[in-house]
Amino acid sequence: MLGIAQSTFAVGIVVVLFALFVMLLAGSFLRARRSDRARAAVSEGSTPGAGRPAVAAAPAPAPSRKKVVVSRRDFFRGGLLASLMVFGAQFGGASIAFLWPNLKGGFGSLITLPDTADVIKNQISENRQPVYFGAGRFYLINYTGDGTKSIYQGITADGLMALYQKCAHLGCRVPFCQASQWFECPCHGSKYNYAGEYQLGPAPTGLMRFKVTVEGGQVKVDTSTIIPGPPRGTNTIHQAPEGPFCVGGAAGG
Ligand code: FES
Incomplete structure (x- = not known):
């Protein structure tokens, strides 16, 4: 599931449901046309005198206005189609509203940070903490360890690394x-x-x-692809805790 971004998954579901809707609609129209044709054929066949040689050409009666009678089946079919269309419109609107933040740069998309790499790094060192970007659900840290050319190759840029806020255990947000x-x-x-x-x-x-890129000082974080965390035992910064823990009682694991 990690390889598929949430937005891609949601778009897939929308496309499948839309295809189902179109198939249902087309099927219903085809059935309606077929039954209309069959009804026309039956009424032609039951015309008095059909199939017998004509005796004399009677003067054609003046065309009278045909009364349109809607059968109960047609009425229900029309109602079903109308409700399907309303449902489709509502579902489409809701899907677009759901995906809109991703389309315009939220979690699940390529996010361009409003500040430059230098500004972000200054904030990190001045505040002694990572910069948190809530819309993208990640922290940016100033990484100076020895994993840039090995385990973290290609995912850091200009000393910046993006960490997903989600705990690798059961997914709580990790402060x-x-x-x-x-x-x-x-x-x-x-x-x-x-x-x-x-x-x-x-x-x-x-x-x-997440992968970070820096172009002309502009920082971009690609939250469409989640990169698995390094395995236990990875320690590229050899950092002991620098003060008391905020959360006590770490369970052994
Ligand atoms: S969810 Fe973080 S330790 Fe369990």
């Missing part, structure tokens, strides 16, 4: 603890160092992350 300078999960006590690498608790891996 950053300024005292310890580690990420500490309040749910079951998993702890990750500043680079989001597993240190303590039940989490199976380090924090997941």
Whole structure:
């Protein structure tokens, strides 16, 4: 599931449902046309004198206005089609509203940060904490470890690395603890160092992350693809906790 972005999954569902809707609609129209043709054929066949040689050409009666009678089946079919169309319009509108944040740069898309790489790095060092970007559900850290050319190759840029806020254990949002300078999960006590690498608790891996690119100082984070967290035992920054923990009682794991 990690390889498929949520927005792609949602678009797939919309497309499948829309195709089903069109198929139902087309099927209903075809059935209606077929039954109209059959009815016409039956009424032709039952015309008095049909199939017998004509005796004399009677003067054609003046055309009279035909009374249109809607059968109960046609009425129900029309009602069904109308309700399907209303449902389709509502569902389409709701889907567009749901996907709109992703289309315009929310979680699940390529996000361009409003600040430049230098401004972000200054904020990180001045505040002694990562920059949190809520719309994209990630933290940006200033990474200076030795994994840039190995385990984190291609996902950091200009010293910036993006960590997914979601705990690798059961998915709680993991806040950053300024005292310890580690990420500490309040749910079951998993702890990750500043680079989001597993240190303590039940989490199976380090924090997941996203690819960062920097072009002309502009920072972009691709949240459409979630990169799995580094395995337990990965430690590229060798950072001991720098103060007391914010979350006590880490469960051994
Ligand atoms: S969800 Fe974070 S430790 Fe369980």
